Amino acid sequence: xxxxxxxxxxxxxxxxxxxxxxxxxxxxxxxxxxxxxxxxxxxxxxxxxxxxxxxxxxxxxxxxxxxxxxxxxxxxxxxxxxxxxxxxxxxxxxxxxxxxxxxxxxxxxxxxxxxxxxxxxxxxxxxxxxxxxxxxxxxxxxxxxxxxxxxxxxxxxxxxxxxxx
Amino acid sequence: xxxxxxxxxxxxxxxxxxxxxxxxxxxxxxxxxxxxxxxxxxxxxxxxxxxxxxxxxxxxxxxxxxxxxxxxxxxxxxxxxxxxxxxxxxxxxxxxxxxxxxxxxxxxxxxxxxxxxxxxxxxxxxxxxxxxxxxxxxxxxxxxxxxxxxxxxxxxxxxxxxxxx
Numbered sequence: 001x002x003x004x005x006x007x008x009x010x011x012x013x014x015x016x017x018x019x020x021x022x023x024x025x026x027x028x029x030x031x032x033x034x035x036x037x038x039x040x041x042x043x044x045x046x047x048x049x050x051x052x053x054x055x056x057x058x059x060x061x062x063x064x065x066x067x068x069x070x071x072x073x074x075x076x077x078x079x080x081x082x083x084x085x086x087x088x089x090x091x092x093x094x095x096x097x098x099x100x101x102x103x104x105x106x107x108x109x110x111x112x113x114x115x116x117x118x119x120x121x122x123x124x125x126x127x128x129x130x131x132x133x134x135x136x137x138x139x140x141x142x143x144x145x146x147x148x149x150x151x152x153x154x155x156x157x158x159x160x161x162x163x164x165x
Numbered sequence: 166x167x168x169x170x171x172x173x174x175x176x177x178x179x180x181x182x183x184x185x186x187x188x189x190x191x192x193x194x195x196x197x198x199x200x201x202x203x204x205x206x207x208x209x210x211x212x213x214x215x216x217x218x219x220x221x222x223x224x225x226x227x228x229x230x231x232x233x234x235x236x237x238x239x240x241x242x243x244x245x246x247x248x249x250x251x252x253x254x255x256x257x258x259x260x261x262x263x264x265x266x267x268x269x270x271x272x273x274x275x276x277x278x279x280x281x282x283x284x285x286x287x288x289x290x291x292x293x294x295x296x297x298x299x300x301x302x303x304x305x306x307x308x309x310x311x312x313x314x315x316x317x318x319x320x321x322x323x324x325x326x327x328x329x330x
Contacts, residue, residue: 023226024191062266068257092324096232099229163232163234
């Protein structure tokens, strides 16, 4: 663990001399599914930049004091107004280029009625062949969707560590 | 994802008016093992506070621009000087009380010679019955060690999501 042997350049506030460490950020979200065999997934059409108009899984920055699962459930409520049962940790993805780690959980939808928040134009269920693959907002969302449909075919859901270029 | 509908209280620098978001921190590390059946694990006796004199797995804060695996390998080199082959993501642990996420990878030791850095008094291999369970520095380290020996007995290593109270 770090101590005062720190050798990195850090930003220091000119007024209060506090060292402002810059650290990687966590993005947490869910892959909400619907149907007897989980054949449909919930996507949200983004109403905000970046990637406005593109489709995403409900996700956002993890906040202080919450677990990754709690943050993922919170974002699912805020962005989709979806009622879910949280299941296992599904993807842990490194996006080192922007110093982010994205963590997605599988989540069983308990209703197919949604109340999207202001960040979302539309929340909609898609079967695999209906997914707008060309209009997915982020690589981590595409990787999580692909891994879901792949695991679903082999009949077993694992926890997957993936590096995103 | 967050936009300007932000409703949280944020710290603002009085000089530059930059908003200093405070976010959860990631701690990344390894569980380095040795022996034909991975019967020994590497622990480091801490030479720095907090928990000076207690035993830990090599781990530290994830830095900008690196993946969780790269950070875990870096800390293993810095704290233990251990030569390893990185294997799979092993534990993902939420410590919400302190807004941290700890991620540990299994790592095969390629040598049983270590060059501990200044943060470590001693780096040493332990079989399960030799582990100083009462002198383990952190709950996340204890949970990772217990999960390792448990998975080893059942003959299969998974990826485990654990909440630490």
